[in-house]
Amino acid sequence: MTDKRTELxxxxxxxxxxxxxQDFQTRHPETLLGIGDxxxxxxxxxxxxxxxxxxxxxxxxxFDLTYMPLKHLGYKAVAINVSDICAMNAIPKxxxxxxxxxxxxxxxxxxxxYAGMKAACADYNVDLIGGDTTSSQSGxxxxxxxxxxxxxxxxxxxxxxxxxxxxxxxxxxxxxYMGLQVLEREKDVFKANPNIQPxxxxxxxxxxxxxxxxxxxxxxxxxxxxxxxxxxMIDISDGLAxxxxxxxxxxxxxxxxxxxxxxxxxxxxxxxxxxxxxxSMCALNGGEDYELLFTIDQKDVALIQSNPNFSIIGxxxxxxxxxxxxxxxxxxxxxxxxxxxxxx
Amino acid sequence: MTDKRTELxxxxxxxxxxxxxQDFQTRHPETLLGIGDxxxxxxxxxxxxxxxxxxxxxxxxxFDLTYMPLKHLGYKAVAINVSDICAMNAIPKxxxxxxxxxxxxxxxxxxxxYAGMKAACADYNVDLIGGDTTSSQSGxxxxxxxxxxxxxxxxxxxxxxxxxxxxxxxxxxxxxYMGLQVLEREKDVFKANPNIQPxxxxxxxxxxxxxxxxxxxxxxxxxxxxxxxxxxMIDISDGLAxxxxxxxxxxxxxxxxxxxxxxxxxxxxxxxxxxxxxxSMCALNGGEDYELLFTIDQKDVALIQSNPNFSIIGxxxxxxxxxxxxxxxxxxxxxxxxxxxxxx
Numbered sequence: 001m002t003d004k005r006t007e008l009x010x011x012x013x014x015x016x017x018x019x020x021x022q023d024f025q026t027r028h029p030e031t032l033l034g035i036g037d038x039x040x041x042x043x044x045x046x047x048x049x050x051x052x053x054x055x056x057x058x059x060x061x062x063f064d065l066t067y068m069p070l071k072h073l074g075y076k077a078v079a080i081n082v083s084d085i086c087a088m089n090a091i092p093k094x095x096x097x098x099x100x101x102x103x104x105x106x107x108x109x110x111x112x113x114y115a116g117m118k119a120a121c122a123d124y125n126v127d128l129i130g131g132d133t134t135s136s137q138s139g140x141x142x143x144x145x146x147x148x149x150x151x152x153x154x155x156x157x158x159x160x161x162x163x164x165x166x167x168x169x170x171x172x173x174x175x176x177y178m179g180l181q182v183l184e185r186e187k188d189v190f191k192a193n194p195n196i197q198p199x200x201x202x203x204x205x206x207x208x209x210x211x212x213x214x215x216x217x218x219x220x221x222x223x224x225x226x227x228x229x230x231x232x233m234i235d236i237s238d239g240l241a242x243x244x245x246x247x248x249x250x251x252x253x254x255x256x257x258x259x260x261x262x263x264x265x266x267x268x269x270x271x272x273x274x275x276x277x278x279x280s281m282c283a284l285n286g287g288e289d290y291e292l293l294f295t296i297d298q299k300d301v302a303l304i305q306s307n308p309n310f311s312i313i314g315x316x317x318x319x320x321x322x323x324x325x326x327x328x329x330x331x332x333x334x335x336x337x338x339x340x341x342x343x344x
Numbered sequence: 345m346t347d348k349r350t351e352l353x354x355x356x357x358x359x360x361x362x363x364x365x366q367d368f369q370t371r372h373p374e375t376l377l378g379i380g381d382x383x384x385x386x387x388x389x390x391x392x393x394x395x396x397x398x399x400x401x402x403x404x405x406x407f408d409l410t411y412m413p414l415k416h417l418g419y420k421a422v423a424i425n426v427s428d429i430c431a432m433n434a435i436p437k438x439x440x441x442x443x444x445x446x447x448x449x450x451x452x453x454x455x456x457x458y459a460g461m462k463a464a465c466a467d468y469n470v471d472l473i474g475g476d477t478t479s480s481q482s483g484x485x486x487x488x489x490x491x492x493x494x495x496x497x498x499x500x501x502x503x504x505x506x507x508x509x510x511x512x513x514x515x516x517x518x519x520x521y522m523g524l525q526v527l528e529r530e531k532d533v534f535k536a537n538p539n540i541q542p543x544x545x546x547x548x549x550x551x552x553x554x555x556x557x558x559x560x561x562x563x564x565x566x567x568x569x570x571x572x573x574x575x576x577m578i579d580i581s582d583g584l585a586x587x588x589x590x591x592x593x594x595x596x597x598x599x600x601x602x603x604x605x606x607x608x609x610x611x612x613x614x615x616x617x618x619x620x621x622x623x624s625m626c627a628l629n630g631g632e633d634y635e636l637l638f639t640i641d642q643k644d645v646a647l648i649q650s651n652p653n654f655s656i657i658g659x660x661x662x663x664x665x666x667x668x669x670x671x672x673x674x675x676x677x678x679x680x681x682x683x684x685x686x687x688x
Contacts, residue, residue, distance in 0.1 A: 006451035008479070016451065017477050020458045026471040028437050033473075040473035042438065042491070044388040054474050054489055056442035060481040093372050094386065098400035098487045107350035107360065114364045127370040129377075129384035130398050133361050135352070136485065137404040143442045143476075143487030145398060147386070 036250070037158050038087035038234055039148070049155055051148045053084035059139035066190075067183040067198075070109055072211045073142075074116025080237065081146035082124045082215035083290045087235035088157075089220055090150035095121070096130035100141040113142075124217055154224075156233035156294065158250035165231050165295040167255060167314040168304055170219045172263040173240055174279060177286025178271045179203070179210025185275075205267045213290040219309060220292075226303045230294035239287040242337035244314075245323060247295065254321040257314035257335060259328050284325070285338040380594070381502050382431035382578055383492070393499055395492045397428035403483035410534075411527045411542075414453055416555045417486075418460025424581065425490035426468045427559035427634045431579035432501075434494035436561065439465070440474035444485040457486075468561055498568075500577035500638065505595035509575050509639040511658040512648055514563045516607040517584055518623060521630025522615045523547065523554030529619075549611045557634040563653060564636075570647045574638035583631040586681035588658075589667060591639065598665040601658040601679060603672050628669070629682040 011019060021035050032049065033041040039053035057063060057077055065073070078095060085092040097117065101110065110133075121128055126146070186198035200207060216235075223230065232251055234243045240262070248255050262283050272279040295316055296304055304310050314326075324332040355363060365379050376393065377385040383397035401407060401421055409417070422439060429436040441461065445454065454477075465472055470490070530542035544551060560579075567574065576595055578587045584606070592599050606627045616623040639660055640648055648654045658670075668676040 004452055008445070008447055008449065008451060008454075011451060013477060016454070017475050019451070020454055020477070021472060021475055024462060024465065024472045026473070027469055028471055031438060031471040031473055034471060035473065035475055040438070040440065042473070044392075044394070048388075050388070050394070052438070052440060052474060052489075052491065054440040054442045054476050054487070056444055056476045056478055056485070056487060058444040058478055058480045058485070061444075061479050094375060094384070094396070096384070096396060096398040096489055098398045098489075100400055100402040100405075100485050101352065103352055105352065107352060107355060107363070108348055110352070110360070110364055118368060121368065125371055127372055127375045127378060128365060128368045129370070129375055129379065129386070130396060131361050131365055131379055132398050132400045132487075133357060133364070134400055134402055135405050136402045136483075138482045139480075141400070141402070141444050141480065141485045141487075143398070143400060143485075145396075145440055145442075145489040147396065 033157070038084040041155060043152065047151055049150055049152045051085055051088045051090045051150065051155070052145065053081055054143065054145045055081050055084065056141065056143040058141050066187050068211060070112040071116035074113040075120045075212055077142045077144050078117050078120035078124070078126065079213055079215045080290060081144045082126060082217060083235040085146050085148035086215050086217050086220045087233050087292060088148070088150065088155055089223070089230065089233055090148040090155065091220065092124055092126050092146055092148040092217065094127045094129045094147045096145045097128060098132040098143040100134055100136035102136050102138050102140070105140065124215060154229060156230045158232050158234050158247050161232040161247050161251035161253050161295040161316045163253060163316055163318045164298055165316040166298065166301060166312050167244065167257060167316065168296055168310050168312050169240065169263065169291055169293050170216050170309050171289065171291040172265040172268065173236070173283035173289050173291065174264050174272065174286045175206045175209035175268045176213060176288035177282045178268050179206035181275055182206065182271065183210065203271065205265065206271060210288065213288060215290060216292045222307070222309060226307070228296060228300045228303050230296055233292060233294035236289045236291045236293055237287060239285040239337065240293065241284045241335055243293050245335060245337050247293070248323050252319050254317040254319055255314055255323050256317060256326055257324070258326045261311060261313040263311040377501070382428040385499060387496065391495055393494055393496045395429055395432045395434045395494065395499070396489065397425055398487065398489045399425050399428065400485065400487040402485050410531050412555060414456040415460035418457040419464045419556055421486045421488055422461050422464035422468070422470065423557055423559045424634060425488045426470060426561060427579040429490050429492035430559050430561050430564045431577050431636060432494065433498055433564055433567070433574065433577055434492040435564065436468055436470050436490055436492040438471045438473045438491045440489045441472065442476040442487040444478055444480035446480050446482050446484070449484065468559060498573060500574045502576050502578050502591050502594035505576040505591050505597050505639040505660050507597060507660055507662045508642055509660040510642065510645060510656050511588065511599060511601060511660065512640055512654050512656050513584065513607065513635055513637050514560050514653055515633070515635040516609040516612065517580070517627035517633050517635065518608050518616065518630045519550045519553035519612045520557060520632035521626045522612050523550035525619055526550065526615065527554065547615065549609065550615060554632065557632060559634060560636045566651070566653060570651070572640060572644045572647055574640055577636060577638035580633045580635045580637055581631060583629040583681065584637065585628045585679055587637050589679060589681050591637070592667050596663050598661040598663055599658055599667050600661060600670055601668070602670045605655060605657040607655040
């Protein structure tokens with residue numbers, strides 16, 4: 001080991017993984033794609049592929065058990081992995097779960113966690129096929145690997161967007177982030193005075209977005225019914241801006257994203273304004289919405305435009321034109337990712 | 345959640361996983377086996393299966409960075425997952441790696457960890473296909489999922505042992521445990537007086553067994569060349585006794601294990617005696633040897649008997665006869681597992 005010390009925060013999560021794995025080669029011809037997308041892709045037989053994704057949730061970093069019920073946490077841990085499978089335009093099939101858990105947790109607490117995972121397995125039609133449960137020195141760590149399948153020609157990579165494609169997003173954005181803000185505020189109030197009950201009234205929608213996010217498996221099915229194969233796709237875990245930039249980088253293209261086109265629920269906007277936040281910034285950088293962001297060929301516009309599940313929010317340009325966010329006044333601002341930075 | 349609180353240690357690792365996952369059903373016909381073996385089994389096509397296993401290593405529980413170099417840890421983390429694939433009589437193909445790491449670690453430290461994983465990927469011909477790296481509040485957690493393949497009719501489950509089969513183990517036992525004892529002793533010496541250099545001379549073999557265990561992929565290949573398909577198989581992570589009992593429970597059989605037949609290296613025995621430990625007890629309960637334990641039909645005896653990689657250590661009886669360990673004096677003692685109990 002050299003004497004040099006580089007802090008993890010100097011690189012950040014994406015650059016760190018890229019740096020650490022850059023000189024790994026793949027050896028098996030059936031490994032079609034390794035690191036660098038929402039999931040890896042393995043050929044199984046001539047026409048079918050398997051997609052594989054792993055996510056790890058760490059207490060105090062990804063979740064706060066002060067306001068996150070264990071059952072919801074179990075559900076969410078499964079849903080966010082299923083979301084990665086959906087982002088490949090694949091159907092989730094199986095998951096494995098590895099837990100590290102301190103003895104502060106009881107068997108009954110883990111039963112709650114598993115009840116949530118079971119509910120998610122039922123909702124997404126997924127089999128729990130493996131588990132490792134060990135103790136940890138502190139806190140709870142949940143690592144889930146999800147497996148899914150898709151015909152080889154139906155898999156959507158981040159790298160397939162091309163000039164003139166349209167940028168599309170499912171559902172609405174920023175809600176999960178505003179839910180988190182409300183929960184954090186009430187936690188602070190509670191800490192200051194434990195006798196005050198949390199005031200969560202009227203925030204059902206955004207709390208649900210934060211505490212029980214849904215993987216958009218329904219979108220994968222709708223796209224199939226519509227006969228639309230996105231040219232690229234990714235799920236929104238780190239915020240719209242970050243995800244668009246992932247697609248642009250992988251596809252070697254630029255983009256125009258229009259503020260006025262971003263789908264933001266009225267409840268999200270109202271709470272954002274209450275918090276003195278710009279709703280657009282919450283949608284752009286909030287993260288954890290687990291909606292699907294994808295690009296479509298112009299020929300599919302009519303099919304997508306008329307579907308209430310989708311919003312067309314911009315278009316793809318060539319690489320030289322850069323990545324721009326067009327604000328309400330029509331000014332073009334360079335798009336930057338300000339998503340989660342867990343190493344800060 | 346009920347008010348009742350059951351401690352995790354009341355159940356122990358195996359019973360806990362069984363308890364938590366007991367009412368999960370599998371939904372997909374291609375999920376041939378879920379939880380309960382070294383790996384899950386998924387049918388891919390008509391003749392081939394995929395096996396999937398997940399393991400999680402938690403700092404302070406599974407490893408101690410005082411004496412475990414990060415490069416060795418990376419190697420070991422991959423090897424023990426590959427070992428689970430081998431235990432299904434399958435060929436490892438891919439792994440995903442999820443890390444939770446505190447900011448006490450530098451980029452250079454993680455480079456060492458990944459260098460070890462890369463060496464293991466090369467040794468076992470495995471592709472690293474996915475990774476998630478996030479921060480943790482304390483310490484290092486490594487969760488690896490390994491994927492492998494095997495023809496459906498070649499997969500070895502824990503449940504296939506039958507009366508009159510012979511119990512076979514590869515390599516030798518107890519070395520990894522004695523390596524750990526030496527490392528722990530030198531750590532205590534160092535803690536008492538940091539000026540004393542650790543005395544590890546002459547312990548290369550057992551240290552290697554602890555710090556850089558090998559998955560017995562070579563055994564899977566040798567068995568194939570010999571034309572021997574074990575009737576059941578498991579890898580030895582928790583100690584021979586624990587693993588034999590897993591096979592007996594899954595196969596609904598009993599066994600006779602003979603002390604005098606257990607393969608123990610002379611160096612392991614000598615160190616055990618130095619530590620006032622019975623070498624047989626180290627082999628039985630020590631764990632982490634990552635050898636393969638399997639049962640064979642009597643017709644294959646000649647092929648296995650003559651191979652220096654294998655030791656025939658006992659035989660399978662019917663369930664009613666119970667599980668027995670025959671000590672040096674010829675007394676039959678009920679076999680008990682005293683392997684790792686991380687929740688104690």
